[in-house]
Amino acid sequence: MSQCCCGCAREDLPWSGRGTDLPISGCRFSLYPMTDNFVPIILGALEKTDTTRVWSESDALSTVYRGKLPYVVDAVRALFVNAYHDGVHMALEGQFSKGCPGDVSGDSVLDYDGEAPNKATAGEAHFPVKCKIALYPMGTPDYIDHIAKIWRLAEAEGLEPTTIHYATRLSGDVQDLFRFFEKVCTEMDGAVSHYIMHFTLSVNSPTAE
Secondary structure: OOOOOOOOOOOOOOOOOOOOOOOOEEEEEEEEEOOOOHHHHHHHHHHHOOOOOOEEEEOOOOEEEEEOHHHHHHHHHHHHHHHOOOOOOEEEEEEEEEOOOOOOOOOOEOOOOOOOOOHHHHOOOOOEEEEEEEEEEEOOOOHHHHHHHHHHHHHHOOOOOEEEOOEEEEEEEHHHHHHHHHHHHHHHHHHOOEEEEEEEEEEOOOOOO
C-alpha cells in the first residue's frame, strides 16, 4: 500500500516507510459535480481518462494518480476536463505531493516517456476556472521565500493571484491553471526535498461575486 505523511518515518508509526529515491509524484483528489447526475459524470470522466502512464486507485473518498509528474498532471487535467459539463457547478479538490519521508517506491508507473496520452483531447478544452492553492514546502526554514516565488510565477502567468485567509486565490483558463500546477511542482521538486500543494478548482459556480 502506498502511504504518505507530513512527518518523518519512524518504526513505531504505521507509515514507517523509508521514502524513495524514485521520481514519483502523486496527486490525490476528489471530484464533486453538484448535480443529481453526479455518478455517471464521475464514472464517465474516469473511464474517458487515459491512465496508462500513471498508477491509479479509486475508493469511496478519492482517487490517486502516481508516476512521473507530467503524466500525473496530464491525467488529473483530463479527468477534470472530461467531467466538465456546461452549466454544471463542479469542484475538484486535491493535493500534489512529492518527497514524503513516509512514501514508498511501489505503486507507480515510471517506464514511459514521450507525449502525455491525454494531451490531444483534454489539451483542446478551454473554460474559465476559479482556484485556490496552499503550498507547503516542507523541512526548510525559508519556506516563505519559496511561496513568494510561486506567487510571482502566478502573476507572470496572468492568473491574478489574490491573498485570502490560509490560501491564494487564482483565476484563469483550465489549461493555464494546470500548466501552472506543473511549473509549481517542478520548481518545488528542484528546491525542497518534500512539498505539498493543496488545490481547489471550481467551475460554473452560482455564487455571485
